[in-house]
Amino acid sequence: MNPPLTRALARLSALTLLAGLAVAGPASPASAADLTLTVDVGQVVRPATQVASGGLYGVGSDSEPTTDMLLPLNPTSFTQPPPGTTHLGNGATEPCCDALDVGHNITRAGAQQFIRLPDIYPTFPYEWQGWADWEQKVTTMVEDRLAATDTTNIHGWELWNEPDWTWDTQEAGSFNDGWTRTYELVRSLDPVTPIVGPSPSVYRHDDMLDFMSHARDTGTVPDVIVWHELGDMNWDSFDDHVADYRAIEERLGISPRPIAINEYNSFNQMDIPSVALHWMSAFERHGAREAHRAYWFEAGTFDGLFTLDNEPTASYWLYRWYGEMTGNIVATTPESWLDGVASYDSSRQIVNVAFGGDWGDNTVDVTGLGSFGFSVDVRILSTPGSGRHTHVAEPTLVREATMPVSGGRISVPVDGMDAEGAYQLLVTPAGGPTTSWQQVYEAENATVVNAQTRSSGEASNGYYVGGIDGDADMRSDSFVDFTVNVPEARSYTMTIDYANGTGATSTHGLAYNGSDWSTVSYPPTAGWGQFATTSVTVDLDAGYNVIRLAKGSPHFEGGTGYAEIDRITLS
Template sequence: MLHHRRTATLTVLTLVLAGLSLPSPARAAGSTLTVNVGTAIRPVTHVASGGLYALAENSRPADSTLLPIKMNSITQPPPRVGQKPNGQPAGGDGLLVAPQAGRVGAAELLRMPDIYPDFPYGWISWADWYAKVDTMVRDRLAATGVSNIEAWEVWNEPDWTWNTAAAGSFPDGWVRTVQRIRTLDTVTPVAGPGYSTWNPTLMSAFLTTAKANNALPDITVWHELSGASGIAAHVAAYRAMETSLGISPRPIVINEYATPTEVDVPGAVTSYIAKFERTGVEAAHRAFWYEYGTVNGLVVGNSQPTGTWWPYKWYGDMAGNMVQTVPATQTGLDGFASYDGTRKLVNVVLGNESGANTVRVTGLAALGSSVKVTLESAPGSGRFTAVPAPTSLSSSTYAVSGGTISVPIANMDAARAYHLVIEPAAGAGTWQQRYEAENASVFRAARLSATSASNGGYVGRIDNTGDFRTDSYVDFIVNVPSARAYTLGIGYANGGGATATQGLAYNGGAWTTVSYPATAAWGVFGSTVSTAVTLRAGYNVIRLAKGSPFFAGGTGYAELDYITLS
């Protein structure tokens, strides 16, 4: 949430600003979280790894803190930002931070009303607002090297920041603003309405007016700032509302989540992430309550992780498919989990409960008759205390019975997040060598499914339009053990009957061309091509593009299944 809207009590605010852990909430112990490894719910896309005002100019925080958490998307102020959040200078201009966001694989929503210096926004007149809209859109169109702008967020929290007396109703104002944007930019999606909470009455009225005027949002946005327990019901209600109004499903972006007393508590944010993954939202962004340029408290001193960074890092380590997790209730123990079928590796992140609890994991038959289970945790250190490593708790071998194990976790602290890694007893290998395309950062292409695709998913509809707002590319964030040359293998399909080409670049370096000979059909995989890449030790970003800034453009079409490094 943007500054000033809500006030914490002095006691809580003092604790947070001092970087101290808040007291763990009192909860009943003895809960069980069930993880069904055999039930995939969606590809791993790190849905909730994003933030409002996550980045500031001059590469703050450092790329080294962002690459491990695999940021999905962020919301930033527009060009010529006027907002001075919480007494800070205006900053975080979305066009100025876009190169860093692009380096780490994140898309951006641009929040248009943040061109105003005041909050709540100081409405002047329609003529003034139109002039501001024109300026922002022209600035964006002039930034031809920026290709990761996902949408214009037309307004922020209109349920209490829109000046109805001076500007008329918000739904009508939305229509007028979208029409003004479209006089200059008919391409970039629009996101809204951005209500501060789920409000079915306001949402219904908004959608009805927007539909009647051919101004529906391309992305639906609202905020979840009152606890995680209602998220599933809110998403279900919105989907039912779309159906009742005859509106095709929109991607949902919850671009502010968690209260001031939750956002720096690993156990609490774990509960939010679990619910966002389970409900199928497109993306979710940590709320802004304090300073910008830290992913809202994940980083201190520009490059040191706080305790809350660690569950996002564990999240970033996930690959393959997110799998079903079933909590006993919506208010206590919860978690999210993934299964990487290539490495036979299960990751579970859980929290938001105290005392003695259990994680029951089913669907483990493919891992063998016994598995190695390691457990670690991350404390609620607050915003200003670095936590250089998680706390190692245990490493044990479990016999698998009927594909199932039950892992007891004693003495849980509801403020902490916990990380379970389950792998074959012999181990899962030292580093990830296969990266699924559907797990990568996908810009203006489509994640699709096919029975012949590795892990069941691939990326298609990768196009080159010649327009930086619509060109397609895929960014793979990879982590390698040493600086050296690697063989990059690419699994693909090309049913076009002739060789297709894409551009290849890594870590912002020079472009080369990858050629994909024709294959039997679209969506039928098994073919590969390979080339050499020279990578640095640690994290690297590999881009395969049909169209991208500073690349002349590819030819034909190729669908991407996975890449391998060897």
């Protein structure tokens, strides 16, 4: 057996026994039909936050992948091993990817991370060494994190991984009791950082009901609910799993928790772009907060988005198109295997559709284009169905055209589709978007840390960020990180749309690209959720920059009062 496959195949065999998942299966339909994917620009699903752009062991070090490689993908979050890890995943000869070692790279890329505690053990499945050993390990891991006072991006402790087949019931007792004991230990050391779980390898109603009942009764309900979605072509089950879980919450009187899927896809299909696209579509439609590509192969390659030589693969281009989605995710209606994810940025009038999944001659219908005028420019790119060891230097241009708009609708033919590849459709008013580069950045599209995205008809895109209130320490600091992309290095005017209902001037700290902190002042507005503007000057590098507006942050004394953020505009 090839050593790097040991963990993947061991897990796959166990899943097959436990859940009847197929070990092999077709990656795409056997035949094509004339299918239509419908995109409704006027039907908002949620703010664009790249839900599916995360990875398990996706970052290998402070420079692998480099921050510059990660930024265009706009990653949301990762699951990484704990401080002091000894884990040798997938045949590795040296441990890697310690959450604290990679933390600043992840933060610079605008993402957050869960720490997976049981990956302190060297082997998988884990070899239980007794409660005294485990509790000593947990204490050390948490204390190491608490000592890292400049690390802000830890947004969850994952207490165990796949307990449905890795928990040693004979030696450690029941998992539910073990969860409670570990939860209470972590909370005694760190009462702030969210706790996430239970992280089973597959979703099962009876197991989840049993776990949640026990957690409710012992006061140890996770802050974020995690399970894994693994197996060939299993994306169609996700909506049923979400509905079942929400029914359990309601039955038990538990307030709704965010859902994170911190392992998704399958061993067989990990490197097929159209398969990843199906997962993206399911997670965006059905309410996941975040989802992480599974760790079947090499760590530090963003789970196959880069080759071992740090070059883009075919799947990279799909995730890059997805990373470019701004504004709101809008409704898509699939037909058979043809599916997609779409966004609409009203500030630039750009519709961005990532689609694929079937062979032959198909169509993308886009409705809700009444404001685009009588004609639009369309551009279609493609990426092939090749795997993680094949470098794809750039996507292929399929078509560029100007098309008439009739009744706010266009019908875009896409001939000769490859069911394993993926495609991007860009639609703008004829002559291009309203600005040549993105100038408006919505707060709800940014990295929101210890704050909340809220909806309002007064906000520029229907959403804003409030509750930016924390400044106690690196675990509770509240801030918004905007990843911006500018055409040249120079000074820019940054206008902030904000609300301040305190009746007095409030302040945030402002920093970007490692700069010293400065202060932004927010005079009172008419009330919360009622916005005004203030402007500052920022000196930005050409390309990507990360701008932080913070109530609290390491090396910053903290803002005064409170303020909400709607968006920033660079000019």
